[in-house]
């Protein structure tokens with residue numbers, strides 16, 4: 001298992017995380033066993049926006065003697081009073097629900113306290129007015145909440161909350177179909193929000209400002225895994241989708257919604273998958289006009305005879321241009337920089353996204369030597 005450090009904290013977060021939206025398909029006993037196997041195999045990050053109340057007590061039993069081994073995202077606005085998920089902006093209901101969630105999980109602290117699922121400016125105004133953000137901040141001041149997060153699908157809304165300067169984590173939906181929604185003819189999916197440029201800018205802003213991203217809907221609710229439902233008319237694999245999300249700036253972990261032990265084992269095998277199994281560059285052949293000419297850091301163009309890590313160099317360049325000073329330092333510390341490009345053109349001929357990397361490397365040299 002690989003781990004990525006939370007920029008504003010010491011937490012080392014597993015790149016594979018677990019979402020709870022589908023796990024109720026298993027019995028409570030099976031959920032405990034799934035949780036146990038996940039932790040034993042190095043997964044330490046769990047989102048608790050469950051579609052039912054059922055997993056909470058099972059998770060609580062599974063982590064009873066190893067609370068320090070896991071991180072939970074708890075949502076201030078998810079309500080389980082009826083036994084099923086409900087969305088609330090009522091402060092008293094939020095308080096009752098959070099207390100219930102903590103009790104069921106047998107914990108007295110919350111690793112990530114989330115402003116839950118807001119996509120509209122009106123929703124943001126109503127939870128501010130209701131005092132929910134203030135309540136999360138108060139719990140943070142008391143040490144009950146360790147970090148504040150936000151779950152949303154809307155770049156514009158996320159930007160407004162980023163402006164408040166309170167976030168350490170963002171839960172955001174990232175997959176090729178949502179990123180290239182226009183090209184994918186995905187108007188009917190209300191979660192595919194924002195142009196590719198706007199979405200990429202958001203990922204870069206998160207990285208620049210030290211806000212980690214936990215990824216939801218990496219498979220677009222399973223639609224991308226089947227040619228019949230994929231908006232591209234071509235299926236991708238789970239591993240391609242996970243790698244796609246992990247390559248985006250700011251991303252710390254990808255939350256897969258497992259239904260049972262077989263799902264967990266298959267997701268865990270991502271750690272042993274060959275690079276070819278994770279290579280998602282095929283999307284360059286059917287996506288998107290929007291994707292042409294823009295590096296997505298996939299490194300399908302490797303190997304470079306001069307030893308350049310083409311994807312990483314491009315990522316640092318894009319981040320540095322959007323104001324990330326750390327990215328500039330990371331670039332300067334690379335053993336092999338853009339200057340070493342011998343303009344052989346191998347990457348140009350291999351790139352499925354038709355990036356003119358020979359020209360781009362010259363541009364990168366000029367930028368960092370300016």
Ligand code: SF4
Nearest residue numbers: 295296298299301351
């Ligand atoms: S140049 Fe093309 S193949 Fe290479 S990392 Fe960028 S997008 Fe991927």
Ligand code: SF4
Nearest residue numbers: 304341342344345347
């Ligand atoms: S053109 Fe430059 S970056 Fe691309 S493969 Fe050749 S040496 Fe490497």
